[in-house]
Amino acid sequence: MTRRDTIPTWGDRRFARIGLLGGSFNPAHCGHRTIAQRALVALGLDQVWLMVSPGNPLKPAAGMAPFARRFDSAASLADGHRLIATDIEARLGTRYTFDTLGKLQTRFPNVHFVWLTGADGFVTLPRWKGWKRLLHRVPVAVMPRPGQTMRALRGAAAHYLAHYRLSSGQARLLPDLSPPVWTFLPGRQNGISATSIRQQGGFGVDVGQTGTPDTFNSGDSS
Ligand SMILES: Nc1ncnc2c1ncn2[C@@H]1O[C@H](COP(=O)(O)OP(=O)(O)OP(=O)(O)O)[C@@H](O)[C@H]1O
Ligand SMILES: O=C(O)c1ccc[n+]([C@@H]2O[C@H](COP(=O)([O-])O)[C@@H](O)[C@H]2O)c1
Numbered sequence: 445m446t447r448r449d450t451i452p453t454w455g456d457r458r459f460a461r462i463g464l465l466g467g468s469f470n471p472a473h474c475g476h477r478t479i480a481q482r483a484l485v486a487l488g489l490d491q492v493w494l495m496v497s498p499g500n501p502l503k504p505a506a507g508m509a510p511f512a513r514r515f516d517s518a519a520s521l522a523d524g525h526r527l528i529a530t531d532i533e534a535r536l537g538t539r540y541t542f543d544t545l546g547k548l549q550t551r552f553p554n555v556h557f558v559w560l561t562g563a564d565g566f567v568t569l570p571r572w573k574g575w576k577r578l579l580h581r582v583p584v585a586v587m588p589r590p591g592q593t594m595r596a597l598r599g600a601a602a603h604y605l606a607h608y609r610l611s612s613g614q615a616r617l618l619p620d621l622s623p624p625v626w627t628f629l630p631g632r633q634n635g636i637s638a639t640s641i642r643q644q645g646g647f648g649v650d651v652g653q654t655g656t657p658d659t660f661n662s663g664d665s666s
Contacts (some may be wrong), residue, residue, distance in 0.1 A: 570599070
């Protein structure tokens, strides 16, 4: 978050509801903003944190911009109010999401965290450190991404969580439920990726303007 770790109080609720959108943000783009805003509304979140990874354990360091540059890119999407860019994972000294979540949940006992991911992240989840234990640690919301949605909905993580899926109509309950629990949030999908931005010339683009037209994805096809 903008280098500030105090959690505001939210009316008379004892818990804040915060979505974690972990990412490399190499660079950040409008696809991140789209899914962050969808999660805010659909899950009734107080904030979404764009949590900049010090280094995705599954991605090569080659081609990865320095952390400060990726953080600044994420910060360019943030509004400092509902959408927050945070370097907390770097400060915690963790790289694996399972470890990061453990530390965050200890540090912020009054926060109900939800893990937010595009469909591609749900596909790769079974390659993450302690992925099943991770799913017992945090509710998860998955959002569509072109070419990845059906793979995600039919993949190993979805199979493992088959009995714990909440309908999108009940999504607002997700942050306050005990994991394992997950939902798929259908909606407009955006074909933009950081890879395509880098291929078109790196960070020298206006991330707010870059993107392909949205198309709606209900999760029935991908
Ligand atoms: N266009 C998109 N639609 C849906 N989810 C997205 C989109 N772009 C990124 N995400 C999600 O945002 C999170 C962070 O993504 P990341 O920073 O790796 O961007 P990326 O575009 O996937 O990068 P790269 O192309 O370098 O792999 C992941 O959960 C990813 O699934
Ligand atoms: O914990 C893991 O094993 C793990 C493996 C791959 C990715 N992640 C996390 O997934 C998030 C998305 O990463 P990325 O690079 O696809 O944007 C980011 O927070 C990474 O730290 C985590």
